[in-house]
Amino acid sequence: MEEEDEEARALLGDRPEGDSAVRGAPRALPALCDPSHLAHRLVVLLLMCFLGFGSYFCYDSPAALQTQVKRDMQVNTTKFMLLYAWYSWPNVVLCLLGGFLIDRIFGIRWGTVIFSSFVCVGQVIFALGGIVNAFWLMEFGRFVFGCGFSSSTFRIGGESLAVAQNTYAVSWFKGKELNLVFGLQLSMARIGSTVNMNLMGWLYTKIETSLGSAGHLTLGVTLMIGEVVKLTDIKDFSLPLWLIFLICVCYYAAVFPFIGLGKVFFIEKFGFSPQSASAINSLLVVAMLCGLLLIPVLSGQYRVCHISSHVPSIRTPGGQNWEEHHLGPVCSSYHSPVPHDAGLHLLEPMDRYGKSHTVSFCPAVQCLLGLSYSLLACALWPMVAFVVPEHQLGTAYGFMQSIQNLGLAVISILAGMILDSRGYLLLEVFFIACVSLSLLAVVGLYLVNRARDSTLK
Amino acid sequence: MCRCWELYWGWVPCAPTPWLLLSLVCAAPFGLLGEETRKVSMEVISGGPNPQNLLHIWAVGTNSTLHYVWSTLGPPAVVLVATNTTQSVLSVNWSLLLSPDPDGGLMVLPKDSIQFSSALVFTRLLEFDSTKVSEWAAQPSGKPYPPYSLAEFSWNSSLDQATLSAAFQGHPVDDPSGAFANGSLAFKVKAFSGSGRPAQPPRLLHSADTCQLEVALVGASPRGNHSLFGLEVATLDTGLSCPPMKELRSIDDEYAPAVFQLDQLLWDSSPSGFMQWRPVAFSQKQRSRESALPCQASSLNYTLAHLLPRSPVVQAFFGSQKNFCAFTLTFGAPTGPGYWDQHYLSWSMLLGVGVPPVDVLSPLVLGIMAVALGTPGLLLLGGGLFLLLRHKPYSEYQSIN
Numbered sequence: 057m058e059e060e061d062e063e064a065r066a067l068l069g070d071r072p073e074g075d076s077a078v079r080g081a082p083r084a085l086p087a088l089c090d091p092s093h094l095a096h097r098l099v100v101l102l103l104m105c106f107l108g109f110g111s112y113f114c115y116d117s118p119a120a121l122q123t124q125v126k127r128d129m130q131v132n133t134t135k136f137m138l139l140y141a142w143y144s145w146p147n148v149v150l151c152l153l154g155g156f157l158i159d160r161i162f163g164i165r166w167g168t169v170i171f172s173s174f175v176c177v178g179q180v181i182f183a184l185g186g187i188v189n190a191f192w193l194m195e196f197g198r199f200v201f202g203c204g205f206s207s208s209t210f211r212i213g214g215e216s217l218a219v220a221q222n223t224y225a226v227s228w229f230k231g232k233e234l235n236l237v238f239g240l241q242l243s244m245a246r247i248g249s250t251v252n253m254n255l256m257g258w259l260y261t262k263i264e265t266s267l268g269s270a271g272h273l274t275l276g277v278t279l280m281i282g283e284v285v286k287l288t289d290i291k292d293f294s295l296p297l298w299l300i301f302l303i304c305v306c307y308y309a310a311v312f313p314f315i316g317l318g319k320v321f322f323i324e325k326f327g328f329s330p331q332s333a334s335a336i337n338s339l340l341v342v343a344m345l346c347g348l349l350l351i352p353v354l355s356g357q358y359r360v361c362h363i364s365s366h367v368p369s370i371r372t373p374g375g376q377n378w379e380e381h382h383l384g385p386v387c388s389s390y391h392s393p394v395p396h397d398a399g400l401h402l403l404e405p406m407d408r409y410g411k412s413h414t415v416s417f418c419p420a421v422q423c424l425l426g427l428s429y430s431l432l433a434c435a436l437w438p439m440v441a442f443v444v445p446e447h448q449l450g451t452a453y454g455f456m457q458s459i460q461n462l463g464l465a466v467i468s469i470l471a472g473m474i475l476d477s478r479g480y481l482l483l484e485v486f487f488i489a490c491v492s493l494s495l496l497a498v499v500g501l502y503l504v505n506r507a508r509d510s511t512l513k
Numbered sequence: 514m515c516r517c518w519e520l521y522w523g524w525v526p527c528a529p530t531p532w533l534l535l536s537l538v539c540a541a542p543f544g545l546l547g548e549e550t551r552k553v554s555m556e557v558i559s560g561g562p563n564p565q566n567l568l569h570i571w572a573v574g575t576n577s578t579l580h581y582v583w584s585t586l587g588p589p590a591v592v593l594v595a596t597n598t599t600q601s602v603l604s605v606n607w608s609l610l611l612s613p614d615p616d617g618g619l620m621v622l623p624k625d626s627i628q629f630s631s632a633l634v635f636t637r638l639l640e641f642d643s644t645k646v647s648e649w650a651a652q653p654s655g656k657p658y659p660p661y662s663l664a665e666f667s668w669n670s671s672l673d674q675a676t677l678s679a680a681f682q683g684h685p686v687d688d689p690s691g692a693f694a695n696g697s698l699a700f701k702v703k704a705f706s707g708s709g710r711p712a713q714p715p716r717l718l719h720s721a722d723t724c725q726l727e728v729a730l731v732g733a734s735p736r737g738n739h740s741l742f743g744l745e746v747a748t749l750d751t752g753l754s755c756p757p758m759k760e761l762r763s764i765d766d767e768y769a770p771a772v773f774q775l776d777q778l779l780w781d782s783s784p785s786g787f788m789q790w791r792p793v794a795f796s797q798k799q800r801s802r803e804s805a806l807p808c809q810a811s812s813l814n815y816t817l818a819h820l821l822p823r824s825p826v827v828q829a830f831f832g833s834q835k836n837f838c839a840f841t842l843t844f845g846a847p848t849g850p851g852y853w854d855q856h857y858l859s860w861s862m863l864l865g866v867g868v869p870p871v872d873v874l875s876p877l878v879l880g881i882m883a884v885a886l887g888t889p890g891l892l893l894l895g896g897g898l899f900l901l902l903r904h905k906p907y908s909e910y911q912s913i914n
Contacts, residue, residue, distance in 0.1 A: 126803075127849070132801070132802070132803050133802070324771045325766075325771070325773055475770065475802075476770065476801065476802055476803075477770070478767055478770060479766035479767050479768075479769070479770030479771060479772075479802075480766050480770070480771060480773075481764055481765050481766050481767055481874075481878060482767055482877075482878065485878050485881050485882060485885075486881075488881070488882065488885045488886065489881050489884075489885045491885075492884075492885035492886060492888065492889050493885075495889040496888065496889050496892065499889060499892045499893060499896060502896070503896065
């Protein structure tokens with residue numbers, strides 16, 4: 057990619073100015089602090105990964121301990137899902153403002169420290185709520201956790217999605233490395249979830265009364281983002297963008313509450329032991345992780361997910377790329393109802409084949425779900441960059457995450473209510489409906505794009 | 514038989530009992546001889562020096578009658594008789610019934626109209642200490658306490674004609690430990706003239722050929738901190754062997770959240786009587802998922818008649834029996850919700866003759882599935898066909914790369 061190298065060199069040439077923007081950075085840096093050295097990049101990558109790992113480790117702690125939380129705090133599923141809803145409410149606002157806060161008011165370093173400490177403190181409060189048996193305190197802890205979570209993790213991790221007026225990202229991680237960084241970021245998040253799901257139940261049985269709380273390592277060095285979030289830009293969002301938002305909300309809202317409720321689902325419906333249920337639930341996350349790692353790597357050859365430099369003047373996204381981007385969400389959206397549905401119907405006869413048959417399709421179905429999620433994630437987020445002009449990109453991403461969290465919050469509560477009153481079948485049907493809505497949006501998006509083909513690019 | 518929805522995954526042979534999406538959609542709950550509604554009547558038959566009561570429920574259809582005779586003479590028992598005429602009557606000879614040898618004290622006439630008859634006896638209330646559970650023990654519920662024999666209970670009965678229901682509340686005649694001082698064991702019977710579904714879980718689908726029994730233990734003091742209760746039920750064998758117990762698994766838990774199974778006991782003559790229940794009990798009056806207790810049913814075993822409390826009513830109708838088939842139901846698990854929460858336990862079952870009602874996927878679920886899966890599929894298909902058939906214009910655009 058010669059153009060990218062040219063651009064990188066041009067940006068590297070500007071680097072002294074970029075460097076001096078970072079407070080107190082001397083010219084001659086030791087290897088670890090010198091951005092041009094691989095060692096520095098690896099350390100940065102490591103720290104960013106830990107941030108994601110720790111954040112998601114804490115995020116999914118309710119899922120792993122659903123039975124215990126419900127039993128010890130004497131709450132039903134609806135109230136339990138409030139733990140997820142409370143996490144999402146602050147993110148509705150902060151996704152829009154967080155980037156602004158970090159960039160303009162606090163600066164990258166302090167912004168990261170502040171928001172990451174929110175995550176840490178929030179998780180501690182959450183655990184305290186369990187210790188003193190106050191569910192409201194747990195909800196408050198999740199709220200604080202949510203305040204810090206999105207801003208620190210997504211903003212730092214999500215930087216790699218932004219338009220590259222970003223000196224650090226493009227200069228440090230070029231081309232495929234950028235893809236890898238992005239993939240690694242999200243995959244570390246999934247690793248955090250997986251570890252949490254498998255570890256927490258075991259940990260709980262070891263520590264009978266206290267719910268596990270985990271601190272996490274923070275202090276990543278971040279990537280800068282150039283734009284200011286302008287809320288007035290929202291009214292300029294085009295129809296394809298709104299369709300993308302719809303896809304995002306519906307799809308995520310079908311996946312994450314499912315993970316949250318998954319462990320008990322596998323115990324109650326299929327009769328797995330708690331350890332097996334945790335393992336199978338985390339398989340979904342592991343599959344996501346594999347997908348998120350593999351798909352960016354494959355993207356160079358197959359252009360399924362192309363998230364390297366987004367500067368439009370250099371690359372000319374023609375109709376071809378656009379269609380291939382569509383394949384991702386279309387396939388994955390249609391994948392999801394099928395595994396949900398197939399999982400339900402198919403596992404039935406297998407179960408009735410006899411208890412001695414230990415083979416079950418649950419793991420395969422979970423893997424399919426995870427892979428389809430990662431396919432969608434890889435395809436969906438960069439698509440925003442195609443649809444939105446550069447100066448609105450920050451707002452668009454912020455808004456997308458904002459309404460994603462809004463949708464998650466509302467649907468988490470709804471999922472809990474449906475489960476308590478009408479059972480798992482209706483819950484699954486509800487998720488199928490969500491995903492099919494997102495599929496409809498995908499098809500609509502494709503048709504809209506086709507219709508506007510001559511004008512869009 | 515099992516083709517429909519599983520078709521694209523390969524043909525999967527089913528277990529003998531029909532289930533399936535297609536049969537769920539098609540099978541409507543129909544009763545024995547296809548009766549949609551019956552005219553149900555109830556009466557209390559009293560007799561004897563110390564007035565004893567029998568509850569007689571009869572449901573008359575177009576050309577069949579079902580008789581349920583509930584009695585608390587001895588242990589609570591029900592005699593279930595199906596006849597193929599609308600004119601069958603129950604005849605009770607109290608002097609025989611109350612004598613030591615009650616054979617012939619209870620009859621349904623005319624005798625040759627009887628198509629099916631059987632009985633259920635609730636013999637004992639069991640209690641287990643769930644804190645002493647060992648993996649290898651015969652009792653997975655724990656060490657058993659001495660059971661309460663239901664033949665030694667005294668019963669108060671009440672009747673409500675308007676709702677076609679009756680209740681028997683009992684406590685032990687001799688209660689040295691005072692366990693039932695503030696509590697009772699209740700058997701609530703409800704008959705139906707048509708099909709329907711109660712509002713409260715477990716929401717068993719009933720038809721005109723069934724009646725519902727709810728067993729409720731309220732307020733009795735358990736003998737341990739974590740006691741699990743159980744019920745022993747005995748039935749007549751069919752001559753050759755004990756009737757089989759079937760577990761029907763389904764994906765549908767709309768009516769009892771997180772309960773995916775329906776247990777059935779089928780006396781396998783034809784027309785056959787059946788007993789049907791969901792393997793769940795509830796530990797709170799407000800039945801919900803949080804208060805659901807798992808219910809384990811043991812398999813049916815031959816038990817010698819003299820090992821069980823004697824039921825005069827069963828002997829009166831069927832003559833002396835050497836063997837009964839008995840099984841036990843255990844409610845609850847060592848952890849989770851249990852009787853200890855509110856000293857309340859409730860379990861329901863259906864008793865009837867004919868084809869047991871099968872739960873069907875509700876129209877809501879089917880509608881959502883059809884729309885959710887059908888619409889995008891149709892759109893994709895249509896769009897794909899349209900694209901395939903459309904002539905693609907040659908693009909003169911050359912990318913810079």
